[in-house]
Amino acid sequence: MIDEGATYMLSPHEERWRNERLARVMKWQAAMPYKSFIDDRQIQALLEDNTQPETKETLAVIEKARANTPKGIMLAPRDVAVLANTKDPELWEALFETADWIKQKVYGNRIVLFAPLYVSSPCVNNCAYCGFRHGNRSIRTRTLSMDEIEQEIKALVDVGHKRLIVVYGEHPSSDYRYMCKSIQKVYATRNGTGEIRRVNINAAPLFTDEYEEVHSVGIGTYQVFQETYHYDTYRRVHPSNTLKGQYLWRLFGLHRALEGGIDDVAIGVLFGLYDWRYELLGLLCHAMSLEKEFGIGPHTISYPRMVSALSTPLTTTSPYLVNNKNFAKIVAIVRLMCPYTGSILTARETPPLRREIIRKGGVSQMDAGTRIAVGGYAEMKREHIPEKEQFQITDTRSLDDFIYDLCENGYLPSFCTAGYREGRTGANFMPLAKHATVKNFCIANGILTFKEYLLDYASPKTREIGTTVIIPTYLRWLNEHVPVLASRVRKHLKDEEENQRDLHF
Amino acid sequence: MIAKTTKQRLGELARQICIENNLSQVYFVQVLGSRRHYLIGFGKTLFSKPEHMAVGKHLALFWHGSLSKSKREQIRNIVEPFLDALEQELQHKSRL
Structure with a gap:
């Protein structure tokens, strides 16, 4: 599944940077102050012990989720195992209805809109599912200059965007210093009255002192997705000699962010790498650990589903690919298990499915007018530039078309x-x-x-x-x-x- | 990051300011670009726009309720003795 061989050739500079960093990461892992909160056996046992939940059990969990909502209490792992194994379509309708109820209760009927901005694609990692993996020679990688970032921002604010998630590859050309510089550039760029008012980050986990630097430039939320919480799968898709191959380093990436002063953190899973039921329990355990250690749970939870990427066969051959039916269940369970968290549904999904899942899943945030090619907004008219994209999105509607659709369905589009x-x-x-x-x-x-x-x-x-x-x-x-x-x-x-x-x- | 003891002291100050001035909520924030990063506070929001004032280079005070100009000055005087130490902790030693 992973390619540790001939195609994985880093330049001497990249290799030196990676190796120095890897040595520090290993040192951190050897002395880390935390114990893993993912208990593989316990999760598997919970799923196996609750394969056929009775109707009354599912109904009790749904009722509990409603009662938890105004208290901000999460479901217990067993509750999530019960929901994930529920099969009766009528019960699922009750569950979807509850997800929508919780969303309305906490956030009201608004959808917060944002755009992802991919500013760099070079990466020293070689993850089997990622179009930007170092060994993928089909991709033309690039890191945007400050002038190019300015052009992207102007294109984004010209259509009305106010919020971004800026996405970085793990590479010496896009280290924390570049992150700080690029964030400052985003905030400083204006086009008439247009401006970006909140910059969230999706990037590799950092050391605490690096988080402090990124924190100092005034970011919103810092996202680190574990991709998969399942140890064996994690090992299979992330080569061991890479930075991303270090499971525990990543698992506690947001604990270090909180230690570094960043108190809005976001978690996520790439669904399709392993059993979605297991991953839901992984997300819950992660949220519980953040609450336990810092008293602050995840600001948002994301559930990107693996979609096709150029020259990346795993994205279409994985035995764990999630179908639409199960995807709707995932989104709804996230809403029930962690009622207070923001829930992000992305343009990876088709417009009809997004329309359906907003309500069924209690979604609170969505990207719109999305382009994910590095430098893609400056070429807004091209919906896809495969050789510059990490994967392929399917909702390529303009921001205005997307907003019109939300309005037709009664939602309040928000750029808050x-x-x-x-x-x-x-x-x-x-x-x-x-x-x-x-x-x-x-x-x-x-x-x-x-x-x-x-x-x-x-x-x-x-x-x-x-x-x-x-x-x-x-x-x-x-x-x-x-x-x-x-x-x-x-x-x-x-x-x-x-x-x-x-x-x- | 500020030390736990400093945070506790700030929390006591927020409580004192809130109660003495009959405010609904008082909280201190660290100024980080656009972000007003919550440090500690006391009381409950009124679901309106909070008022605020700078009380140091990297520190601001937010409140829900009404504060006269003279009261604001008094609050500055209360906070001032702690500012030097606090600003040193908040001062970002940037390596950029």
Whole structure:
């Protein structure tokens, strides 16, 4: 499955960087202050002991998930094993309904929108599922210069984006220093009134002092996905002599981020590498460990599904590929097991499936107008540039088309970035999400940021539905639930019509 | 990162400021670019836009409720004795 041979040739500079880093990583692993929270036997036993849950057991877990929601309590591992093994379609309908209920209860009916920005593709790793693996000669890798990043940002803000997840390969050309420089560049770039207001990061795990540096430039959330929590599978798809081959280094990557002061962290799994039921329990154990050690759970959970990548056969041949039916179950279980967390559904999925799963899974964040080629936004008209992409997305709709679709289905599209700029981070954010009151801020800021979009970027049809249907609907909601805030939002909406921007709570 | 003892002291200050001024919530943040990074606080949000003021180069105070100008000055005076040590801890020793 992995290619440790002839095609895996690093340059002397890359090899030196990798080896020096690997030596430090091994040293950290040898002395690490944590014990692995993934107990392989226990997870397997939980799944095997609950292969045929009775109807009443599943219903009890669903009821428990509802009761947990306003207290911010997660389900227990056994509960997740019960849900994952539930087969009755009627029970699944109850589960989907509950996922939507929890989402509405915590975040309201808003969808936060963002764009992923791939700024570098060179990577010293050689992961079997990744188009950007070092040994894949079909890919033309590149690391964007600061000028190129500026061009990308201008293209993104020109269509209305305010939030990014910036994605980095693990490579000397995109180390933490480059990360800091590129983040500062993103924040500094303006195009008229357009600007990026929140930069989240998806990158390799770092050392604590490196996290401190990245933290200092004012990031939003730091994402590290374990890809798979299953030890044997992890070993099979990540060559042992690579940085990514170090399971425990990655498993505690976000613990080090929290030690380094980053208190908004995000976890995820690449579904399709191993049994999805096992991976769900892995995610839960990860969230529980973060809560136990730091009192702060995951800000978001992502569940990217393995999709086709250029010259990467595993992406289509893995025996664990997840079908649409099971994918919907995964998303819904994530919502039930960790009610307070943000839930991210990406453009890897087709438009019809995304439409279906938003509600069935209780999704709270989505990317839109997505291009994942490095430098892809500057070439916005090309939906795919396979030789520059890590994998292939299937939802290539424009941001405006995506927003129109959300509006037609009654959602409030949101570009809110207020929380982390008003000090609602980490331990100040968690109680709001855990007590299901964060929606008061979410809806108010969602209305204001959507209004900005309607004024500055929307097509006539989106402006029409947004102005006549969506904003009045959510103003009514606000009026019913937080009347004081509703009157302030109304005033700010008028201020926005008089060209004031970035008004938030 | 600031030391636990410093954080505790800040927490006591937040509590004191909150109670003495009849505020709903008071919290200290570290200023990191656009991010106002929560350090510690006391009380509950009012679900409105919090007010804030800088109390040091890297430190700001946020509150929910109403504070007069003179009260704000008084708060600055309360925080000031702790600022030097605190700023040293917050000062980022950048290697970039």
